[in-house]
Amino acid sequence: MSRRNEDFDEFCDPENPKVIKYQDIIDAANRIRPHIINTPCLASHFQKEFTMHLYYKLEFQQQSGSFKERGSLNALQLLPLDKKKIGVVVASVGNEAAGLCYYGAKMNVPVIVVMPNCVPIAKLQKYHNHGAKVMVQGGNLMEAQRYARAIARDKGLTYINGRDHPHILAGYGTIALEILDQMPYVDAIIVPVGSGGLAAAIATVIKHVKPRCLVYGVQTEAMPVFFKSLEDGSPVTVPGQSTLADSIAVPNAAVNALHNARPLLDKMLLVNEEWIARAMLHLVEKERFVVEAAGACPLATIIGNLVPELKLKNVVCILSGGNVDNLLLVGIKNNPMENSQLLKLLANGGYNLVRLFRDNSWVEDDTYSIEVKLVCETRNLEHALELKRIIERAYPCTSLFETEPFNDKRICPCYVRNSGRPVTCKV
Structure with missing residues (x-):
């Protein structure tokens, strides 16, 4: 049987990972710029306490509350007209579906979202309110993805891997272009990591334009899938664990993300639940930002004193999302x-x-x-x-x-x- 007829995603093929090029990200920026918020990069009020020139990239201010709509919009815009009319299907545990639903409704592109049964009710309702058809299948993201690919094959829909499709990753990289415009003297960028797409895209831009700028990825130690995949040199799978940072709690690393991030990422860090919670509280109480746990992970590395080498440096933490449930x-x-x-x-x-x-x-x-x-x-x-x-x-x-x-x-x-x-x- 041909691989085309099996459970196979040609855009996320472990045997043929896609390289994300700097020009791909430049093209994505030109494509999505009229529709995406150029989010601020604001100085922390507590730079003296942190002993660094700390700035926050406020991606939670996007329309859907997350950076992921950058990738979603880019992917939808690149669909052929006939594919737009038929529709798309995506598997999601959180924010990756939000952008597709939001812009799918604006562009009249039908969207089906497949979510595992561990997803909170509020998220199911949110995507339904955007006009998407929401289906609950599988016990984790990998099982939901398999079901979504089966729907795509049966109904002729376009399956979009919301965490690893090359068009998605190119959209993510536009954040780095904005940071370089806003903070040309940046010394380091700390990026939250789930399956690795955002870190790969950020590193692609930064290492092309400013190679001496450090790019750190940070992941919860409850689900260190990308951390272990970098150590192993190939994608690994870890069992699901409960964590505050549920939107980056994925069981496997993304194929394209790992391939692109491995030679570019300077360091991967792990943070515990206490540091994440303290970072969330600091952002709410002190900075007046409502940020989800995944988005607070970059600050958690500072609170946990994991990056002493960044003292007195110009550091940007990407606050990737603000979709906190009730x-x-x-x-x-x-x-x-x-x-x-x-x-x-x-x-x-x-x-x-x-x-x-x-x-x-x-x-x-x-x-x-x-x-x-x-x-x-x-x-x-x-x-x-x-x-x-x-x-x-x-x-x-x-x-x-x-x-x-x-x-x-x-x-x-x-x-x-x-x-x-x-x-x-x-x-």
């Missing part, structure tokens, strides 16, 4: 009764606690209080809004929702205007 921050007293009461509120309301993080050391002024970060799963929007009302009644001065629409008091029916100030209704 996130709320609650300040509670640090005693067993208060801790128990918070969990009872959630249980009595029928909410599923997906993730909980408690932090003492980053809370200022009140040593008897702690900050608790929760990710909760709800049945629907009304159920989520009821959670907002419950939490704000229980913790009126300290609760904060960080994701839309829950961070906008105007949309919540429990708020009314009274003398120009919002007050809480009894529900």
Whole structure:
């Protein structure tokens, strides 16, 4: 049987990996520039504390909340007209589908998204709201990809590997072009790594234009697939593990990404869950950025003191995304009764606690209080809004929702205007 009729992706072939060229990225930049936000590269407010000239590339400000829409738009624009009419299919555990859904809707390209059953409900709903057909198949990304390729073969759709297609990677590299324009004196760039596409694309540009600039990749030690693949010299597979950085928790390294990154990447780093959580809290509390765990990984390397050689250097951390699921921050007293009461509120309301993080050391002024970060799963929007009302009644001065629409008091029916100030209704 011909490989064309088997489960085979010609654009991500382990026997024939694609080389991403600098000119490919220049062409992608010219193609997508009118539609993509040229995100700022802003100085940290805490450069003195970090003892480096630290800057953040704010990719979470893109329309879909992630850098990945750069690659998605480039791939969609390069589709032949007949393929655009038929549609595309992608497998995703997170942000790679967001850009395809967003721009697919704008360009009238039908999109099917296949997601494994480990993906939160909120993400399924998000892509459905963009007009995509969402299917849940498989226990991990690799199984979802196999199912997506089967759909493409059966229905004549175009399968796009949202993490490794060469057109996707070329779109990612446009971030590096912007960084060089904004920070021509940059000494090092720290990049979050899942299957490796972003790091490969960034390194392709940087090493072509400014070879002495360092490019570091960073990955959670819970899922060190790219780290181990670089060590082994070929793609490896690791078992799935729970991690805050779920959007980069992939079981295998990407073929094209590994081939392009191996000779160019200066270093791969691993960060633990505590450093990631502390980085997220720092970005929320100190810098006022809501960044998902994967996007906070570059800062986690600094908090974990993994890059002392970058002291006094001009360093850019790519904050790759801000799609945090139903996130709320609650300040509670640090005693067993208060801790128990918070969990009872959630249980009595029928909410599923997906993730909980408690932090003492980053809370200022009140040593008897702690900050608790929760990710909760709800049945629907009304159920989520009821959670907002419950939490704000229980913790009126300290609760904060960080994701839309829950961070906008105007949309919540429990708020009314009274003398120009919002007050809480009894529900």
